[in-house]
Amino acid sequence: MxxxxxxxxxxxxxxxxxxxxxxxxxxxxxxxxxxxxxxxxxxxxxxxxxxxxxxxxxxxxxxxxxxxxxxxxxxxxxxxxxxxxxxxxxxxxxxxxxxxxxxxxxxxxxxxxxxxxxxxxxxxxxxxxxxxxxxxxxxxxxxxxxxxxxxxxxxxxxxxxxxxxxxxxxxxxxxLPEGQAVYAEDDLTDRSERFLAAEMIREQLMLRLSDELPYATTVEIERFEQDGELARISAAIWVEREGQKAIVIGAGGAQLKAIGSQARRRMETMFGGKVFLQLWVKVRENWSDDDGLLRQLGYMD
Missing domain, CATH: 3.40.50.300 (P-loop containing nucleotide triphosphate hydrolases)
Structure with a gap:
């Protein structure tokens, strides 16, 4: 021994x-x-x-x-x-x-x-x-x-x-079983930056609108492009009713602007670079009960 x-x-x-x-x-x-x-x-x-x-x-x-x-x-x-x-x-x-x-x-x-x-x-x-x-x-x-x-x-x-x-x-x-590390020492997750960006936008929706529509929203990243040191991201926020769209946008667009601003700051911290973020709000009735759309939005592998 x-x-x-x-x-x-x-x-x-x-x-x-x-x-x-x-x-x-x-x-x-x-x-x-x-x-x-x-x-x-x-x-x-x-x-x-x-x-x-x-x-x-x-x-x-x-x-x-x-x-x-x-x-x-x-x-x-x-x-x-x-x-x-x-x-x-x-x-x-x-x-x-x-x-x-x-x-x-x-x-x-x-x-x-x-x-x-x-x-x-x-x-x-x-x-x-x-x-x-x-x-x-x-x-x-x-x-x-x-x-x-x-x-x-x-x-x-x-x-x-x-x-x-x-x-x-x-x-x-x-x-834990004995075994060698599978991931690099500085790896944090196996999820893509595209996925993380959608989650950070959804986090702001949950935090800012939790009393009005906590479960009626989701986020789809429509574009994620790296332009030198700048990440250009376009995202759609899906809701289920026209009235919910108005809530997300807010008076004069103030709510949507605040959601985007906070999400962008989170992304810049996570990704270590500047982010240009554009948000749109789209309506799809009962999206959370639509298997096809859930699959499109990445909820079903």
Whole structure:
């Protein structure tokens, strides 16, 4: 046996699973140290499988952010979001079941039923512990869960402030299979800049119009061209009603201008260069219940 303590290299995919609005995207961003997955206070902000890469000295972890698994919602979009969430464990080596303290809902139970069908190690991540005034209340809550569900470990997090991340990351690495890194050291994701641009526009729509039309909008990039150091991007914002179009544009175009301005700043930070962004608003009735248009917009692979 060698007298040297040499750590093996590890690589694997880690899927973040949970019902909507438990903080999966915030957790992904915290784990990789970058604002990759868009975040808003509204459930079902995440609509795609987002891969975020964290590279460390002895391990590379490919985290998979997923839409929240949810009940209700009978549109094609809802079915697609659940389909993406249900398929995520198929490519994972480790699962993280993220819940929001101090609640365990029927939707949380549905996520567990998906997990227990797989022979994959799973950690329970109890997020938003800052919302629990008396931390002693967590003990009977966790004891009740542990009696009914077999997790390989339990972690308490406040992802927005990075609390509990180091212990979670160490536990994840422990469960990963041995293997060499697949991605370059400075890779952040496997998603294209075109995809990320659409997501950054949609993030502003969710943040600025969450009370008026949180789920009636989506974004399609119609042109993405590099002109020297300048990225020229044209995008269509799809809504389902003429009245929604007026809301997105705002009085005198002020709302649309603000959405574009904030999205452009996010893109310039992410892409590391200047961006010229043009936005249009288009109406397609019931686009979120149209399988063909969802496929065109990249929701169905």
């Amino acid at each position: 060698s007298k040297f303590d040499v750590q093996p290299s590890r690589f694997g995919h880690v899927a973040l699973l949970g019902r909507p609005n438990v903080g999966k995207s915030t957790l992904l961003n915290a784990l990789i140290g970058a604002d990759l997955s868009i975040v808003s206070p509204k459930p079902q902000t995440t609509r795609h499988r987002i891969l975020g890469i964290a590279t460390h000295e002895h391990a590379q972890i490919a985290f998979l952010d997923t839409p929240g698994l949810h009940e209700g919602g009978k549109r094609a979009m809802n079915r697609q979001l659940n389909r993406v969430a249900r398929h995520a464990p198929d490519e994972a080596d480790v699962l993280l079941h993220v819940i929001a303290a101090p609640r365990w809902t029927d939707e949380d139970e549905q996520v567990w039923k998906l997990i227990e069908q797989r022979d994959i190690p799973c950690l329970l991540v109890i997020n938003k512990i800052d919302l629990v005034k008396d931390k002693a209340d967590l003990l009977p809550f966790v004891e009740s869960i542990s009696k009914r569900h077999a997790y390989q470990g339990i972690h308490y997090l406040q992802a927005t402030r990075g609390k509990g991340l180091k212990a979670l990351m160490n536990d994840v690495v422990r469960l």
